[in-house]
Amino acid sequence: MSVLLTNIGELTTNVATGDDLLGTLHGAAVLIDGERIAWVGQASDAPAADEVVDAAGRAVLPGFVDSHSHIVFGGDRAAEFEARMAGQKYAAGGIRSTVAATRAASDDELRARLRGFLAEMRAQGTTTVEIKSGYGLDVETEERLVRLAAEVTPEVTYLGAHVVPAEYADRADEYVDLVTGPMLDACAPHAKWIDVFCETGAFTVPQSRRVLEAGMARGLVPRVHASQLGPGEGVQLAVELGAASIDHGTYLTDADVAALAASDTVLTLLPGVEFSTRQPYPDARRLIDAGVTVAIACDTNPGSSFTSSMPFCIAVAVRDMGMTPSEAVWAATAGGARALRRDDIGVIAAGMRADLAMLVAPSRVHLAYRPGVPLVTKVWKDGVCSR
Numbered sequence: 001m002s003v004l005l006t007n008i009g010e011l012t013t014n015v016a017t018g019d020d021l022l023g024t025l026h027g028a029a030v031l032i033d034g035e036r037i038a039w040v041g042q043a044s045d046a047p048a049a050d051e052v053v054d055a056a057g058r059a060v061l062p063g064f065v066d067s068h069s070h071i072v073f074g075g076d077r078a079a080e081f082e083a084r085m086a087g088q089k090y091a092a093g094g095i096r097s098t099v100a101a102t103r104a105a106s107d108d109e110l111r112a113r114l115r116g117f118l119a120e121m122r123a124q125g126t127t128t129v130e131i132k133s134g135y136g137l138d139v140e141t142e143e144r145l146v147r148l149a150a151e152v153t154p155e156v157t158y159l160g161a162h163v164v165p166a167e168y169a170d171r172a173d174e175y176v177d178l179v180t181g182p183m184l185d186a187c188a189p190h191a192k193w194i195d196v197f198c199e200t201g202a203f204t205v206p207q208s209r210r211v212l213e214a215g216m217a218r219g220l221v222p223r224v225h226a227s228q229l230g231p232g233e234g235v236q237l238a239v240e241l242g243a244a245s246i247d248h249g250t251y252l253t254d255a256d257v258a259a260l261a262a263s264d265t266v267l268t269l270l271p272g273v274e275f276s277t278r279q280p281y282p283d284a285r286r287l288i289d290a291g292v293t294v295a296i297a298c299d300t301n302p303g304s305s306f307t308s309s310m311p312f313c314i315a316v317a318v319r320d321m322g323m324t325p326s327e328a329v330w331a332a333t334a335g336g337a338r339a340l341r342r343d344d345i346g347v348i349a350a351g352m353r354a355d356l357a358m359l360v361a362p363s364r365v366h367l368a369y370r371p372g373v374p375l376v377t378k379v380w381k382d383g384v385c386s387r
């Protein structure tokens, strides 16, 4: 079954041409054949197809690649958010209350919730989602979380080292023994990635190294939460270990920026976090100008960022982090694909997966220009149109 999307006012391909990193085409068409893109070019040259969809001058772009989420959990923390908006500071300790609610939830409850978030994301143009565990923090629950995540995405991250659970208070090294031993044994078969929250109040650099190296020894690839609440050595550790991404990077030193620029490690910005914790926004301009590869993700979770909207995160990145609309759209598509080391998504070209989003707007700039407006009108994932 082939589908031709034609009369596309502005097509963002992310196939760089000359100065245009986003490879923008006007008056273009895209042929989808099964799960893949078969052809991209000018509408006037388009081949025949079983079905034709007239974009009527609208913008089409790659589906968003949301490379950082925590969407398998129980309960919420609206009261914590309310207290924060009244002046209380964000602290990682709130994670423990979600752990209690998650342990108490059944698989079916967690699955229904997870699928609800995925549907929300899809409606907003997201076609690939990475999902982390980290609200179980015991062997049984962490295994449930990675297993449920693996039902819906290949991009599953084992984050047993999210924080030290209450029952291991003052015994963090013993908890790391569990994370790198029996918990890893139970979770590794369901996961692709190993992650750790390397931060004061969570795990030290030596503990983080143990976690990442144990995961790597099992074939998992590292990605790291670091420099969210203050500067630290997590970025240097991530670069040294060849992590695919360091995420947050709210407080980066010049040495961190230089190390990232000289590496293959992507810096994943999470604009929803600064937005909903009232922390200072990182300066994306400084990063991009230094040559760092930047991705944008939602970090959907009940504590620090409970948005599931990539368009919202793009708008905040443009308004408050100094990105141009085009840079932000690239970061939310091709940048996310780099952060997940995927070469089959994030780009609209023959042979790539047919993951696309159509906007009720003539250009991608409207994603930042019209914040909060539901501009995504049609989404294709693996060639299947869900709206």
Ligand code: NIG
Binding pocket: 070, 092, 094, 095, 098, 197, 225, 228, 273, 299, 301, 302, 303, 304, 305
């Ligand atoms: O990515 N940084 C650590 N973990 C999450 C927050 C989790 C929570 O507050 O529940 C994050 O921001």
Ligand code: FE
Binding pocket: 068, 069, 070, 225, 299, 301
């Ligand atoms: Fe996170």
